[in-house]
Amino acid sequence: MSVTGKNIARHLRxxxxxxxxxxxxxxxxxxxPSGAVTHAHSTFLELDRESDAAxxxxxxxxISQGTRTLLAVKPGHDLIVGMFGLIKLGAIPVAIDPGMGWATYLKCVKHSQPTAVVGIRRATLLSRFPLAAFxxxxxxxxxxxxxWINxxxxxxxxxxxxxxxxxxDDLxxxxxxxxSTGTPKGVRYTHGMFEAQIRLIRETYGVxxxxxDMPMLPLFALFNPALGMTTVTPLLDPARPASANPAPIVSTLLAEKVTNSFGSPAIWSRITEYCQRKGIKLPSLRRLLIAGAPVPDGLLEQLRTIAPQCKIHTPYGATECLPVTSIESEELLGPLRQLTLSGRGTCVGRPVAGVEIRVIHETESALNDYTEAKMCAPGEVGEIIATGPSVTQEYDNLPTATRLAKIREGxxxxxxxxxxGSLDADGRLFFLGRKVEKVRHAGGDxxxxxxxxxxxAHPWVARCA
Known part of the structure; x- marks a missing residue:
């Protein structure tokens, strides 16, 4: 039975x-001590009633409709309850990654101007400090x-x-x-954009x-009620994935028969190395999405040995537009590998349904209209642009950044x-890196x-940046 309306929280109901x-x-x-994890369980009915109570x-x-509310809660059940409680009320959750560092975090809080905070005790206590951010x-x-529980x-x-x-189109x-490559910006998500993302994820990956699901990136758990998936929270600090203890994560993957996960190459490198060292397979995994940084071919090959039945996808996108393209490991590890090693860039696949991409001549200037953009020929390197139902309309209180980042076409x-990046004749996108990280050289960029x-690709190189 579907609940009518446009509020994204209706999916939980x-x-x-x-x-x-x-x-x-x-x-x-x-x-x-062995890494076995004991969990607390909640059904969809219990979760719905808890978020109602919240x-x-x-x-x-x-707190009321439209109240900007800083959400400072650890990943897991409380985050989901808090987020859905706020959205049901019509309040506006403000989510900021604490892993960006305290000074930057405070700048983001100050910029977003929340009038309420919902958080763990440490967060609400800190918000009482006489700082401009609060x-x-x-x-x-x-x-x-x-x-709180009582x-x-x-x-x-x-x-x-x-x-x-x-x-x-309401916020x-x-x-x-x-x-990671500049000042963090608040992205305004509407209910319709969340709806489009849910549809794209379901249709693209056959959920x-x-x-x-075991989401290694906490906010992806918020899609699961709409997708009908159980959310298993990993014992993981998402701000420091490379330092995670893989033992309890692998134990949970096995015990809970996890079928789906979304995470970074850093955390899946830790998990893969542990599984190979212990001779562990992950037979329940059907689907793995790895994103957030380039995924080494070696990691994809290792994952295929510990989860041979699993489809491994490497989606491409950004907070402002996700997903944009996607590709499976089977295609990446074929002839495309040699193109990448020859300097063509990493293939991130074709656009997902409903999304269009173009590559335009690079410019630092604002482009007020699509007619001002000059298209690149196939294989020509330029700036990647995307349009579709999940593309956000603007940054929060940053009109200049919005003007520089958006191009209007009707x-x-x-x-x-x-x-x-560049597009090939088959419509595949090859990613070459961030604009700000390009090195200008007399012999060529x-x-x-x-x-x-x-x-x-060198066996003696563990990481490269």
């Missing part, structure tokens, strides 16, 4: 009606404590919380970019209701990815992904 007893979340409680508590605390905050709600239990009801009525959340908007793959 639909899941609670259609499969009330199916498991929605599994969150780690404890880990044994919405009531947020409302009682003064000057706009009026309401603070601490979640995850025994007191208050939540008292608000639980069989009567559903009325989900806020919104339009598809749903503000998600900050990582800032089925009843699957079990009713359509193209996003300038900030990346360089140098691109990161024209150079680094050769070094990454």
């Amino acid at each position: 639909s899941a609670a009606i259609d499969q009330p007893d199916a498991l929605a979340t599994k969150s780690p409680l404890s880990v044994s 919405a009531r508590l947020f409302q009682d605390a003064g 000057a706009s905050i009026r309401n603070r709600i601490t979640i995850g404590t025994a007191h 208050r939540l239990a008292r608000q639980m009801s069989a009567n559903p919380f009325p989900i806020s009525e919104v339009q598809a 749903a959340a503000i998600l900050f970019t990582s800032g 089925q209701s009843g699957e079990v 009713n359509r908007l193209w996003h300038r990815m900030g990346d360089l 140098l691109y990161t992904e024209a150079v680094e793959p050769t070094f990454r």
Whole structure:
């Protein structure tokens, strides 16, 4: 049974009606010395009612439709409850990656001007410090404590919380970019864009209701109620994936029969090395999405040995536009490998359904209209642009950055990815790296992904940047 409306939170209500007893979340409680993890379970009905209760508590605390709310919660069940509680209420969650560093984090908070914070105790205490970043905050709600759990239990009801009525182009959340190659920017996500992403993920990767997902990137867990997947939270600090202990993660992958996962090359390198060293296979994995950085061919080959039945995808996109293209490891490890090693760049595949890409002549100037963009010929290196239903319209309170990043074409908007690459005659996109990382040289421009793959292929090279 579908719940009507445009609010993205309706998908959780639909899941609670259609499969009330199916498991929605599994969150780690404890880990044994051997790496075995004990989990707390919640069904879709329980998750829906908990987020209803959270919405009531947020409302009682003064949060209402349109309230910008800094969400500072650890990955897992509480993050999902908090996010859906806010979105049901019509409030605007502001999500900032704490891994970007404290000073940068504070700049992002100050820029987004939240008037409320929902977070763990440490976050709400820090928000009381007399810092300019927190000057706009009026309401603070601490979640995850025994007191919060008791208050939540008292608000639980069989009567559903009325989900806020919104339009598809209404603001749903503000998600900050990582800032890995520049200043992080708040990206304005509408309910319609979230809806488009859910549809693209389901159609592109054939996700089925009843699957079990372990998202290594926390916010991807928020798509799972709409996809009908169980979310298993890994014991992992997403800000430091390269330092993760793979033992409890692998133990959980096996014990929970995880079928799907989305993560970075850094974390999957740790998992793969551990599995190979211990002689462990991952037979339940059907689908693996690896993104966030270039994926070495060696990692893809190793993954195919520990999960031979698994389809390994390397999607390409950005916070402002995701997914854009996608490709499977089987194609990457074929003839395309030699093209990459010859300096052509890393192939990131063809556009997903509904998305169009172009490569235009590189420029630092704003392009106010699509007619101002000069198209590159097949094989010619230029700037990558994309358009489609999941392309965000603007940055938050950054009109200059928005003007530089967007190109208007009638009713359509193209996003300038900030990346360089080329298209071949078959419509495949070859990624050559970030514009800001290009090295100008008298003998010709140098691109990161024209150079680094050769070094990454050397058996004595562990990492290359």
